[in-house]
Amino acid sequence: MKFQPTEPFVPAPGIRGAHAQTIYASLARPTRVPPLRRERRELPDGDFVDLDSFDGPTGAPHVVVLHGLEGSSQAGYVTEVLRGAAKRGWGATAINFRSCSGEPNRLARAYHSGDTHDTLLVMEDVRARVTGPMLAVGFSLGANVLCRLLEETGDAAPVAAAVSISAPYDLAACCRKLDAGSGFLWLYRMRFLRTLKSKSREKLARFPGAFDGKAMLAARTIHGFDDVVTGPLHGFEGADHYYREASSGPRLGDIRRPTLLLSAADDPMLESPVIPAAARDNPFLSVVLTEHGGHVGFVAGRLHRPSFWAEDQALRFFEQVLAERPAAV
Numbered sequence: 601m602k603f604q605p606t607e608p609f610v611p612a613p614g615i616r617g618a619h620a621q622t623i624y625a626s627l628a629r630p631t632r633v634p635p636l637r638r639e640r641r642e643l644p645d646g647d648f649v650d651l652d653s654f655d656g657p658t659g660a661p662h663v664v665v666l667h668g669l670e671g672s673s674q675a676g677y678v679t680e681v682l683r684g685a686a687k688r689g690w691g692a693t694a695i696n697f698r699s700c701s702g703e704p705n706r707l708a709r710a711y712h713s714g715d716t717h718d719t720l721l722v723m724e725d726v727r728a729r730v731t732g733p734m735l736a737v738g739f740s741l742g743a744n745v746l747c748r749l750l751e752e753t754g755d756a757a758p759v760a761a762a763v764s765i766s767a768p769y770d771l772a773a774c775c776r777k778l779d780a781g782s783g784f785l786w787l788y789r790m791r792f793l794r795t796l797k798s799k800s801r802e803k804l805a806r807f808p809g810a811f812d813g814k815a816m817l818a819a820r821t822i823h824g825f826d827d828v829v830t831g832p833l834h835g836f837e838g839a840d841h842y843y844r845e846a847s848s849g850p851r852l853g854d855i856r857r858p859t860l861l862l863s864a865a866d867d868p869m870l871e872s873p874v875i876p877a878a879a880r881d882n883p884f885l886s887v888v889l890t891e892h893g894g895h896v897g898f899v900a901g902r903l904h905r906p907s908f909w910a911e912d913q914a915l916r917f918f919e920q921v922l923a924e925r926p927a928a929v
Contacts, residue, residue, distance in 0.1 A: 621897030629676025650701035666742030714846025743767030769849030864893030
């Protein structure tokens with residue numbers, strides 16, 4: 601199947617621009633959620649991830665949600681999906697990547713854009729517990745993780761369908777865009793580096809020598825930070841090796857589940873082409889590229905009463921998949 605949006609994306613008046621969409625969305629999304637159950641998934645290496653879940657009735661679909669860089673289950677785009685799932689009578693599980701649940705993880709390592717192992721373990725647990733079809737949606741970094749998981753698992757993927765929103769399919773290009781920019785791009789870069797460095801200082805206090813602390817503090821770019829911290833901590837030679845191995849874009853042809861790739865052409869954090877052209881060659885992929893929307897933005901409606909188009913379309917995509925393939929995994 602090839603999905604077509606049920607309605608076009610029309611930016612809310614006054615926030616047509618990419619940065620306006622990106623920033624307003626991050627501030628305006630409500631964070632109220634259905635009653636959640638916090639669960640801790642112990643991992644084989646001695647670490648853990650925390651999950652926030654609620655169940656639907658027997659046989660109901662269950663949505664697994666993956667957040668972006670330095671996000672959490674409390675991010676507004678995650679809670680928007682949780683509310684939408686609850687409204688439909690579905691269950692949902694929001695994953696907090698290592699170090700993102702409000703409590704430091706136990707090991708020196710944390711999470712990264714290509715780290716599929718933890719997510720796959722969680723999905724296998726959920727798959728064993730729920731009786732209905734399992735679905736997954738990822739945002740930004742979490743969308744790249746989700747695509748990498750689908751690529752690695754192919755025909756054995758644990759989900760019936762997936763949605764990737766504002767994924768950085770080319771990590772090196774994404775970092776080039778963020779690192780070279782001024783103005784709002786500088787603001788995004790500094791915001792990420794502030795929280796990443798704060799966690800890294802705490803890591804060094806617990807694991808002296810895990811990486812070069814002086815070089816970490818001196819890093820002024822995402823690439824510089826990844827070259828010193830993210831890459832070496834997770835088994836890569838450096839940032840460039842990490843980006844090559846973790847980017848989902850070159851492997852999108854390996855996905856074997858109905859998957860919606862949804863992005864905005866004006867995404868301020870991504871270089872053009874935002875979605876690799878070859879994605880359209882895979883019959884399992886539906887590509888939706890809007891003219892406007894920013895990065896995980898897609899604010900429609902009115903400023904005093906916004907609606908969030910991407911999350912709504914993700915859930916409508918799932919409804920269409922389930923209607924057409926009721927016996928899917």
